[in-house]
Amino acid sequence: MGCFCSTSKNVKTPGYEDPTILASETPFTVSEVEALYELFLKLSNSIIEDGLIHKEEFQLALFRNENEKNLFADRIFDLFDVKRNGVIEFGEFVRSLGVFHPNAALEDKIAFAFRLYDLRQTGYIEREELKEMVLALLHESDLVLSDDMIEAIVDKVHCIFTLPLRLLHLKAYRN
Numbered sequence: 001m002g003c004f005c006s007t008s009k010n011v012k013t014p015g016y017e018d019p020t021i022l023a024s025e026t027p028f029t030v031s032e033v034e035a036l037y038e039l040f041l042k043l044s045n046s047i048i049e050d051g052l053i054h055k056e057e058f059q060l061a062l063f064r065n066e067n068e069k070n071l072f073a074d075r076i077f078d079l080f081d082v083k084r085n086g087v088i089e090f091g092e093f094v095r096s097l098g099v100f101h102p103n104a105a106l107e108d109k110i111a112f113a114f115r116l117y118d119l120r121q122t123g124y125i126e127r128e129e130l131k132e133m134v135l136a137l138l139h140e141s142d143l144v145l146s147d148d149m150i151e152a153i154v155d156k157v158h159c160i161f162t163l164p165l166r167l168l169h170l171k172a173y174r175n
């Protein structure tokens, strides 16, 4: 006879990882990781009850809409899905959220933001990628702007994004 003493609450999700290990690798404390597990259980069982966050569940949590295609949500999902198997497991969830923690290293935050906009993963943020992202964000906010205005925004932001790069080039040239 098997033991039936464990309740369903003690059955962990497929990608479950020990909170003490996750806490040691992220800015979260053990109790914060445990709280994140409760949140993870809710999100990962909202549509498909399998303890894994599928894209539809992720979109539902972010935008309260499981069907509408959204570039921004797609991109964040891909960044969270580190192992690239199409679902977000608990470990991926906690490690990715760690980047948003106030105590996370600035380099990690910058790297995450950069990867978010580097849609084609070329290691460089192209103006077209930036425009796609700006359009997606505008669409999400229901803000209607003229094409000229959108182009002007993209120009300005792209200029800011590439400024450090251009300064480096300038410095290299001077030296």
Ligand SMILES: [Ca+2]
Binding pocket: 043, 044, 045, 046, 047, 048, 049, 050, 051, 052, 053, 054, 057
């Ligand atoms: Ca699920």
Ligand SMILES: [Ca+2]
Binding pocket: 080, 081, 082, 083, 084, 085, 086, 087, 088, 089, 092
């Ligand atoms: Ca995954």
